[in-house]
Amino acid sequence: MNVNLEYYKIFYYVTKCGSFTAAAEELCISQPAVSQAIKLLENNLGSSLYIRTQKGVKLTPEGEVLFSYISRGYDTMMLGETKFKKMIDLETGEIRIGASDMTLQFYLLKFLEEFHMKYPNIKVTVTNGPTPETLEYLYEGKIDFGVVSAPFQAKPEVHIKEVQSIKDVFVGGKGFKALQDKELEYKDLEQLPIICLEKNTSTRAYMDEYLKENGVVLEPEFELATSDIIVQFTLRNLGIGSVVRNFAEKYIGSGELFELKFKKEIPHRNFCIVTSDKNPISTAAKELLGMLI
Numbered sequence: 001m002n003v004n005l006e007y008y009k010i011f012y013y014v015t016k017c018g019s020f021t022a023a024a025e026e027l028c029i030s031q032p033a034v035s036q037a038i039k040l041l042e043n044n045l046g047s048s049l050y051i052r053t054q055k056g057v058k059l060t061p062e063g064e065v066l067f068s069y070i071s072r073g074y075d076t077m078m079l080g081e082t083k084f085k086k087m088i089d090l091e092t093g094e095i096r097i098g099a100s101d102m103t104l105q106f107y108l109l110k111f112l113e114e115f116h117m118k119y120p121n122i123k124v125t126v127t128n129g130p131t132p133e134t135l136e137y138l139y140e141g142k143i144d145f146g147v148v149s150a151p152f153q154a155k156p157e158v159h160i161k162e163v164q165s166i167k168d169v170f171v172g173g174k175g176f177k178a179l180q181d182k183e184l185e186y187k188d189l190e191q192l193p194i195i196c197l198e199k200n201t202s203t204r205a206y207m208d209e210y211l212k213e214n215g216v217v218l219e220p221e222f223e224l225a226t227s228d229i230i231v232q233f234t235l236r237n238l239g240i241g242s243v244v245r246n247f248a249e250k251y252i253g254s255g256e257l258f259e260l261k262f263k264k265e266i267p268h269r270n271f272c273i274v275t276s277d278k279n280p281i282s283t284a285a286k287e288l289l290g291m292l293i
Contacts, residue, residue: 007041010034011049012074015067019056093284094123098134098146101226102203106246107164107271108147108292115288122284131202138276144285145275147292149202149244151209157277161293162270167245168207170194170260171252175237180258186216193221193239195230203227206269207242214264231257 013023014034024031042049049063059067086092099108104126112124127137131148138146139155147163154160170189172179189211196218197204211218221239224230227247234241234248235256241248251257273292275281281289 004040007037007044008070009074010037011041011067012070014038014050014057015059015063015071022056088283090119090122090284090287092121093282094125095282095285095288096125096127096143098127098129098137098143098148100130100134100147100149100201101128101228102244102246103147103149103271104128106166106244111288111291115291119284119287124288130200132200135274138274138279141276141279144279144281145273145289148272148274150269150272151206152202154274155276159275159277161273161275163273163292164271165268166271167268168203168266169243169245169248171231171234171241171243171248171257172260173234173237173257176240177258179240179260182261184260184262186211186214186262186264189218189240190216194218194242195222195224195233195239196220196242197227197230198223198225203244210266 010023010027013026014020017023017026020034020038021031024034027034038049045066047062048060049066050057051060083092097108108126112126115122116124127134127143129137131152134143134146134148135152135154135158137143138158149166150162176192196207199205199208208218222230222233224233227243230241230243231247231251233239235251240260241257245252245259248257248259252259273289275289
């Protein structure tokens with residue numbers, strides 16, 4: 001059976017309104033058009049749907065059964081349309097973001113606070129992980145976009161937008177004060193106990209590659225999971241910490257840590273926003289991306 005769905009819509013409104021005339025007014029069409037649609041629907045179904053009364057129309061028993069199903073379907077469609085409009089109007093929705101502890105703490109968090117104040121009903125899910133893991137989530141469509149730290153290699157479908165400069169430093173505590181005023185060579189690091197991140201991070205990969213280009217290969221004393229812990233180890237004079245400066249800034253300012261100086265400055269790198277051509281971006285995610293970029 002191939003029934004025009006428009007007939008069911010008119011059937012829904014006639015039943016809800018209780019008359020052909022009221023349904024015609026609600027739908028902004030003529031009363032004869034309503035009558036014709038109902039007649040064609042009844043012919044297609046092979047049975048009458050209404051009993052005409054002085055006050056309008058009343059469903060036949062068969063019509064009541066049909067309406068019980070049509071109304072559920074139509075109400076569900078209307079609910080879907082309402083939800084859709086709310087997402088477009090940013091009254092509801094969800095954003096999935098991938099970010100490392102570093103990019104979340106020193107870049108993303110302030111924007112999330114602003115976004116939540118403006119759109120409190122938008123759910124934001126942040127998946128924490130190092131840059132390689134975040135890129136995998138993007139490839140698999142598990143996140144809408146990621147905020148990562150360079151350098152990294154990405155697939156051709158990934159768009160990269162640099163958003164904030166960051167600086168890698170080596171820092172020491174009071175137990176290494178003798179180094180504070182010295183201008184060092186990178187080679188000097190090979191003679192020092194180094195505390196750095198594990199190898200599955202872009203920060204560790206960047207420092208290893210950069211030092212290797214300058215003829216230096218480090219054998220770290222400690223390899224730790226987070227930069228915050230590196231700072232704590234460094235404060236306790238367990239070695240020289242390799243971190244992005246933001247993590248140590250507070251302690252550098254207070255004099256508890258100092259930044260080692262080298263004859264050649266370590267180049268700056270960037271936090272980047274990554275999106276993929278293969279992942280559709282919701283209205284809410286587009287709004288947040290607009291704030292970030």
